[in-house]
Amino acid sequence: MDGRPEGNLRPQLDSNQGATGACVVSVDIGILMTATDSMADVPLSHPLGAAASDEDAPLYAPRKQIYPQAVKGRYRTIKWVVLAITLGIYYFLPFIRWDRGPNAPDQAILVDLANSRLYFFFIEIWPQEVYYLTGLLVLASLVLFLMNAVAGRVWCGYLCPQTVWTDLFYAVERWIEGGRRDRMRKDQQKLTLRTAGQKGLKHFIWLMIAWWTGGAWVLYFADAPTLVYELATLQAPLLAYTWIGILTFTTYTLAGFMREQVCTYMCPWPRIQAALTDEYALNVTYRYDRGEPRGSVKKNEVLKLQGLPAGDCIDCNQCVNVCPTGVDIRKGLQLDCIQCGLCMDACDNVMDKIGRPQGLIAYDTDMNVKARMEGRPEVRRIVRARTIFYAGIIALVGAIMITSLALRQNIYLSVMHDRNPLFVRLSDGSIRNGFTIRVANKHLDERRYALSVEGLADSRVDVIGGEVDPQGRTIVTVGPDQTLEARVLVTDTASAASSSTDLQFILTDLSNGDKAATSDHFRAP
Amino acid sequence: MAHESHEQVDAVTGVTTTGHTWDDIQELNNPLPRWWLWTFYVTIVWSVLYAIAYPAIPMMSSYTKGVLGWQSREAVEVDLAALKQQRSGMTAKLAASSLDQIKQDPEMFAFARAQGKASFGDNCAPCHGAGGGGAKGYPNLNDDDWLWGGSLAQVEHTIRFGARSTNDKGHSGTMPAFGRDGMLKREEISHVADYVRSLSGLPTDKTANLNAGAKVYTDNCAACHGDKGQGMQELGAPNLSDKIWLFGSEKATIVEGLNNGRGGVMPTWHGRLDDTTIKALTLYVHSLGGDQRP
Ligand code: SF4
Numbered sequence: 022m023d024g025r026p027e028g029n030l031r032p033q034l035d036s037n038q039g040a041t042g043a044c045v046v047s048v049d050i051g052i053l054m055t056a057t058d059s060m061a062d063v064p065l066s067h068p069l070g071a072a073a074s075d076e077d078a079p080l081y082a083p084r085k086q087i088y089p090q091a092v093k094g095r096y097r098t099i100k101w102v103v104l105a106i107t108l109g110i111y112y113f114l115p116f117i118r119w120d121r122g123p124n125a126p127d128q129a130i131l132v133d134l135a136n137s138r139l140y141f142f143f144i145e146i147w148p149q150e151v152y153y154l155t156g157l158l159v160l161a162s163l164v165l166f167l168m169n170a171v172a173g174r175v176w177c178g179y180l181c182p183q184t185v186w187t188d189l190f191y192a193v194e195r196w197i198e199g200g201r202r203d204r205m206r207k208d209q210q211k212l213t214l215r216t217a218g219q220k221g222l223k224h225f226i227w228l229m230i231a232w233w234t235g236g237a238w239v240l241y242f243a244d245a246p247t248l249v250y251e252l253a254t255l256q257a258p259l260l261a262y263t264w265i266g267i268l269t270f271t272t273y274t275l276a277g278f279m280r281e282q283v284c285t286y287m288c289p290w291p292r293i294q295a296a297l298t299d300e301y302a303l304n305v306t307y308r309y310d311r312g313e314p315r316g317s318v319k320k321n322e323v324l325k326l327q328g329l330p331a332g333d334c335i336d337c338n339q340c341v342n343v344c345p346t347g348v349d350i351r352k353g354l355q356l357d358c359i360q361c362g363l364c365m366d367a368c369d370n371v372m373d374k375i376g377r378p379q380g381l382i383a384y385d386t387d388m389n390v391k392a393r394m395e396g397r398p399e400v401r402r403i404v405r406a407r408t409i410f411y412a413g414i415i416a417l418v419g420a421i422m423i424t425s426l427a428l429r430q431n432i433y434l435s436v437m438h439d440r441n442p443l444f445v446r447l448s449d450g451s452i453r454n455g456f457t458i459r460v461a462n463k464h465l466d467e468r469r470y471a472l473s474v475e476g477l478a479d480s481r482v483d484v485i486g487g488e489v490d491p492q493g494r495t496i497v498t499v500g501p502d503q504t505l506e507a508r509v510l511v512t513d514t515a516s517a518a519s520s521s522t523d524l525q526f527i528l529t530d531l532s533n534g535d536k537a538a539t540s541d542h543f544r545a546p
Numbered sequence: 547m548a549h550e551s552h553e554q555v556d557a558v559t560g561v562t563t564t565g566h567t568w569d570d571i572q573e574l575n576n577p578l579p580r581w582w583l584w585t586f587y588v589t590i591v592w593s594v595l596y597a598i599a600y601p602a603i604p605m606m607s608s609y610t611k612g613v614l615g616w617q618s619r620e621a622v623e624v625d626l627a628a629l630k631q632q633r634s635g636m637t638a639k640l641a642a643s644s645l646d647q648i649k650q651d652p653e654m655f656a657f658a659r660a661q662g663k664a665s666f667g668d669n670c671a672p673c674h675g676a677g678g679g680g681a682k683g684y685p686n687l688n689d690d691d692w693l694w695g696g697s698l699a700q701v702e703h704t705i706r707f708g709a710r711s712t713n714d715k716g717h718s719g720t721m722p723a724f725g726r727d728g729m730l731k732r733e734e735i736s737h738v739a740d741y742v743r744s745l746s747g748l749p750t751d752k753t754a755n756l757n758a759g760a761k762v763y764t765d766n767c768a769a770c771h772g773d774k775g776q777g778m779q780e781l782g783a784p785n786l787s788d789k790i791w792l793f794g795s796e797k798a799t800i801v802e803g804l805n806n807g808r809g810g811v812m813p814t815w816h817g818r819l820d821d822t823t824i825k826a827l828t829l830y831v832h833s834l835g836g837d838q839r840p
């Protein structure tokens with residue numbers, strides 16, 4: 022066994038594979054592997070492939086067309102359910118209504134760009150609170166890390182939009198053009214009218230799905246029913262059509278053509294994932310302790326009768342045929358494998374047929390496979406330092422976000438001192454400073470606020486365009502869910518201010534006593 | 547770099563080489579990708595069509611105009627028209643409302659202040675300063691001292707017609723050059739300068755003859771500046787008894803004014819700015835310092 026049968030250098034996590042090839046697979050089976058694999062793996066345009074040494078091999082691997090075979094089983098069912106739920110959420114969420122009263126939209130989830138508001142059920146977020154989105158992203162990445170620590174690329178295999186939409190597109194392809202064999206045959210034969218018709222239909226349906234994907238996207242940015250009506254009657258804004266066009270295009274190309282290449286070459290998560298993972302994380306694993314030496318049912322039967330070692334793997338290649346990324350999981354954990362679990366279903370079906378227990382390919386760790394081979398006990402450790410750590414920060418970040426959401430103020434005040442002039446001398450000699458204040462009223466009804474200033478021994482506050490109530494308080498009125506910018510003049514009536522005095526602006530909501538305060542300075546010569 | 551033909555087939559890729567070798571690195575003779583080539587051809591065709599359709603080639607004193615007749619100036623005009631259109635609702639409301647009505651309506655007032663601020667920066671800031679802080683000889687618009695009156699109507703009148711401007715409706719009235727024109731003698735000017743300082747409580751020299759100054763004042767200055775130095779807005783005669791000094795409160799500065807006279811010019815904006823802009827400017831300027839002291 023002098024080398025690997027592959028002629029190309031596709032990036033692979035090779036440590037396991039080395040172990041499989043060198044220690045477990047015996048020589049004659051190695052030859053068998055070479056026979057099946059080299060056909061698929063060596064680039065066809067490689068005239069001197071065999072002669073070139075590993076070092077000279079090109080770093081480029083041409084794409085192999087993948088024709089995944091249909092499969093039924095536990096994981097396939099889980100994937101169908103996840104697909105239905107995630108796509109259902111994506112396509113229908115904008116239509117959910119949520120009553121917020123007369124002064125706000127009644128769409129449960131709405132990104133209102135024109136008015137700079139984000140609505141999420143009972144939460145309304147203003148632009149200056151965009152850190153909640155940051156918090157959400159932090160949470161999302163932590164959950165991703167936790168999933169990774171428990172079972173590797175679960176996200177890739179079940180939840181990632183790239184996987185979900187590609188799965189859907191594969192389903193359409195299979196439905197129209199037939200199974201793996203049919204499709205391979207059709208692609209090799211000359212194009213018949215019937216095949217062309219099927220392909221045309223397939224692309225049409227793909228485009229329809231892609232178009233609906235783009236269509237659903239824009240519904241998050243406007244009142245969904247209205248926009249659907251406008252889109253249908255060609256009255257929607259050009260921007261909506263543009264976005265639908267862009268997303269139709271990306272969905273169609275990413276899920277219809279680029280598929281597994283997105284995962285292998287474009288997506289950063291596999292790289293990050295590989296750096297974050299450890300030996301305890303469960304992965305879709307071929308249990309070579311049980312499967313090797315592989316061989317046909319008959320041959321292994323004979324071996325067994327002779328008392329020689331014979332594995333459960335009958336080398337039927339089902340696991341390879343169903344794989345949407347074209348991976349042979351029996352070579353060990355590989356970079357291209359998105360952990361979709363379909364090879365487990367395929368192999369379980371085979372095991373059922375030959376009357377062997379399921380789980381030749383299963384969620385396991387290479388560490389445990391080796392442990393079983395060497396007769397050591399298995400180690401399963403879902404609860405360990407890193408999962409506890411991730412769960413801990415998730416809880417912490419979540420708690421911080423919930424607390425800050427619960428305690429957040431619906432009143433907001435910012436003050437800006439005039440830059441020029443810094444201060445003004447009035448005819449009686451007193452000094453006056455000008456400020457621009459901005460008051461935000463996050464309530465959905467109109468509010469009246471009293472503005473006062475503290476820090477000067479004796480001062481007068483005038484709001485230009487404001488009013489003074491009978492108690493002598495300076496009042497500003499702000500409409501529902503709005504901000505108000507006003508000019509405020511503060512006069513030091515005692516003429517006692519030094520060149521810079523700390524000043525507190527206090528805003529009091531007259532309806533409930535809520536206060537907002539902010540500080541600035543009073544400048545004098 | 548060797549230049550004899552070394553063309554050969556690369557062992558790894560099976561592609562012929564160009565024969566160029568640098569530090570043992572060979573250049574493969576791969577064809578350009580087809581998509582790239584076609585993109586390149588399309589850009590060439592595009593550039594030719596573009597040069598025909600749009601202004602492109604500089605000539606001696608002009609340039610090729612392009613068959614579409616497109617001009618960047620027209621594009622700006624379209625943009626400006628669109629902006630006007632966008633603002634038209636508010637602009638029409640401003641045009642139809644009086645200054646007081648605008649001030650009472652928070653929405654209109656905010657719009658007017660914003661428009662006024664922009665217009666102030668374009669037209670008024672060179673003299674009055676970016677925030678209306680003024681400078682020597684150019685009034686500070688943030689204080690409560692208004693040469694020509696600080697009510698909305700008075701401010702609008704001053705902006706529209708100016709002071710000592712080319713417009714007949716503008717304010718007129720100047721401070722005469724008492725010294726240069728020989729109306730007052732040198733000592734009289736000194737006396738009255740001391741007296742004027744004393745009106746607003748500023749300290750005077752020990753040698754100052756305030757009685758003599760008071761007499762000169764009553765004879766020459768009180769007609770415009772008032773018997774107590776309270777000023778007169780009809781003539782733009784500053785209040786001399788307050789703490790605000792347009793040119794400065796030093797005796798030398800006051801003497802200089804008495805000698806040579808004063809008469810700063812505020813230009814007329816009537817006809818140069820449209821009515822709504824003048825309204826917006828009025829409200830903005832008025833909001834800087836508010837009204838006069840009640
Ligand atoms: S090897 Fe198995 S788990 Fe990995 S991508 Fe292929 S089918 Fe999915």
Ligand code: SF4
Pocket residue numbers: 307312333334335336337338339340341351367368369371381382
């Ligand atoms: S499906 Fe199972 S039995 Fe068939 S080749 Fe794969 S691992 Fe072996």
